[in-house]
Amino acid sequence: MRSFRVGFALIIAGGIRLSLRLLGKGATALPGKIAVKIAPRFIREMASGCDIITVTGTNGKTTTTHMISESLRKSGYYVATNVSGANLSSGIATTFAQELRPVRRAVSKGLKPVYVLEIDEAAFAKVAGDLSPKVCVVTNLFRDQLDRFGELLYTRDCIEKGLDMTDALILLNADDSMIAALRKNRESRTEFYGVDERSMTRNNVTDTVASRALPASSDAEYCLSCKRKYEYGARSFGHFGTYSCSSCGDTRQEPQQSVYFDPTKSSSDPGLPLVFQGKDYSVEGVLPIPGSHNIYNAAAAFAACTSFGKIIGDPKLSPIQVAAALSEVQPAFGRMEKIRVGDKSFCILLVKNPVGLDRALSMVASASDADGMYLLLNSNIADGTDVSWIWDVDFESKTMPDKLYVSGERFGDMLLRLIYSGVDTNQLRYASMSEAFVLFEEALSACEPGKCLYVLPNYTSMLALRKFLVGKYRLKDFWR
Template identity: 35%
Template sequence: MEERQMTLKSSLAIAAGKSSYWFLHNFMHGGTSLPGKITLSIDPDVLRDLAKNYEIVIITGTNGKTLTTALTVKVLQAKYGNILTNPSGSNMKQGIVTAFLTNKKRKNGKKIAVLETDEANVPIISEYIRPAAFVLTNLFRDQMDRYGEIYTTYEKILKGIRMHPKATVIANGDAPIFNSKELPNPLIYYGFDHQDDQEQMAPANTDGLLCPKCQHILHFKNLVYSNLGKYYCPNCGFKRPTLQYRVNKLSKQTPQSSTFEIDGHEMTIHIGGTYNIYNALAAYTIGAFLGVEPKKAVQALSDPDSKVFGRQEVINVNGKEVTLILVKNPVGLDQVLQMVKSDQEPFSLAILLNANYADGIDTSWIWDGRFEDLPFDRIPVVLTGGERYKDITFRLRVAGVPEKNFEQEEDLETVLKKIKAMPTKHAYVLATYTAVLQLRKMLAQQGYIKGGMD
């Protein structure tokens, strides 16, 4: 990656981007990607100038990028103060440029940027910056119309990593795919070691179960979910690498929180789901890599305010606790369903399905979620909505939702009215990306939350 002096073109581009952000932020309550688009239209190479002198961490993968980024920023702030990041989840090139444009510059001290990056954009971003680390959360089947199979997606990520052989790769060691290719980079692995070894196999329809060395079916001594765990190949000896950081104890899980230990350090994160423990473990590992003491990392991760837009935020709607959760692919959906069904109190459920480009236009992934496992006797109302409400309605009818508990509505304004009228204290709203945006915009307009996305 060649160095260059800041040119008049790049200076003009940056000035235009900052001006557009000021206007959009102050008058339109937005501005997460458009300022970047304007800047890049003037100087497509401007990111080289913007990212210069930063120690940069790129976080990518199918699920967990946004929360891992937010938690990592929390951990690093405990030692370094201001951290540049793209908190809105605008994770393509224009969103990352906007993050640099809008960052409050530090006069002294280490300049760190933690960037959530779309998988397909890793090689694009890597052309312009020099990362200290690449963080790989997981790879599952997701938006196949855009990404292809998981091996195709991994090759896109590797294309970016190979540009920077000295950058450290911090990877989920429980994912076999991240151990499938030889890399010259320094490697740090994290994962789960919270149970005694017990011989087991993953479910037959799980992706990524073939040994990358000999194509034999992988076995597990410990299975967390999907194909994540302590895997090994009984045919050729391929196995999970040594973990440098691990969850060694899982104490308590509810839909609202998880208590566990990382290398003997107990913490409670105020968000449910085993997948979010992986996100916290990744953030802890990045913190350790950048010199944050375990005690400070634990305090940061245990902060009740570590919440992230639309990923799993709890919104008070007229006294009702509405948990808004982004769902977008089979593994993520299935893990959310497992978390939701662990609620011991009666709850209402809404599932909102759109199929725009940002959601993925193929909705077949809804058939891989185990809706049949839901405790319908404790769910008095099941509401389906969104542009593809007929698809999700049919899926839930097949799953056995009692007809007397069923409601369906395409229009999201009516959906929100029905959510307000649900009879339980808790309501879970599972929604695809554009449906999350639409619902949040309505909630912001009605004063239940602040805006923050465009």
């Protein structure tokens, strides 16, 4: 039974949401924030009795959540998920308030409701207990806006705290040594997903001499418990791979569910064939959204859907059906969505931190349709005010498109980053943020027919760009 307080909070939250929408605002966090103020037990009561899957980790939360949601929808579920990626407790509360009626309606139509929620790592420590999820997916741990979140181990502690407040099945990335360590003391309810070792290559195989002289920054070269350098059998990217520590014997755990693909094929172009493998099955599918990091997101989403199916006893979430549904997922807002304009297209890849930018650059470098790359860098609070991290990214080993464009409030920093990586200044066009849209038009018109302009903004520059594009090309606004 819902308490009076929570009922009252729901009415107020509904009112705030309605007013904000009438004003043309997104209303993604404020209604929930107020609801929790009025009723501190708001999330706990609203979540009670719901089937919930959570996704946390530094990178890939939004895409993984999106992949799980879409796969479950295709399998006949009504999926409630974060309102436009708002992943703090206020956003979670807003989601519950907003989904109350749609969920009821779905149930009356015979659909099974499920909540798939991406949760910020620090917020996870606070809300995981209130949610009592069935499945907790942990994606990875990469440095991310250290001026805001502090150091990586703190982030991991937050995730650990959250996990211990639930009795959920925990799905961990086997290839990330820092995430895999979360299994300790939770072995009985932990399973792993990852990439098949045969699909990994040695890191830096294609790197140029320049980058070998100064290898890219990695987050976990050493075993944190005994300070010995990890040995790797094979690596995929960053610190992901088949690590082992010769001192304490800590080693990569064989994943119960893994993804195999042909490592000689490019993951930047659409349709990379994947094989989803488990103990007693092996099913085929394709990578729904290009990019090597998305292979991990797909592996996580696959594991989440099949494990969830097993827990609630739904035969429709069999490996073969999940693989089919997952293969058809379309990209989410700002994450590799390709938008056609006449005979060419542009594609937005949100880049928020070093590994995100590294993966995006690598993706553009091997995309056969790339004809131009546009980088935008802002330094507002939501972006992190420190832009130093662009120097941690290995630009040196990436092949850049011939036409390069730079803007954002900190375009000067990005300009230097490109020039110091060896880019010819004649290839560069730049503009301050106030002229970012003019430069976008210029870049798009310079793009050859049939080709694609890749746009890599960070968070607030993406919001600004998105707003412009919504008006200009009549794109769907993100909160609708």
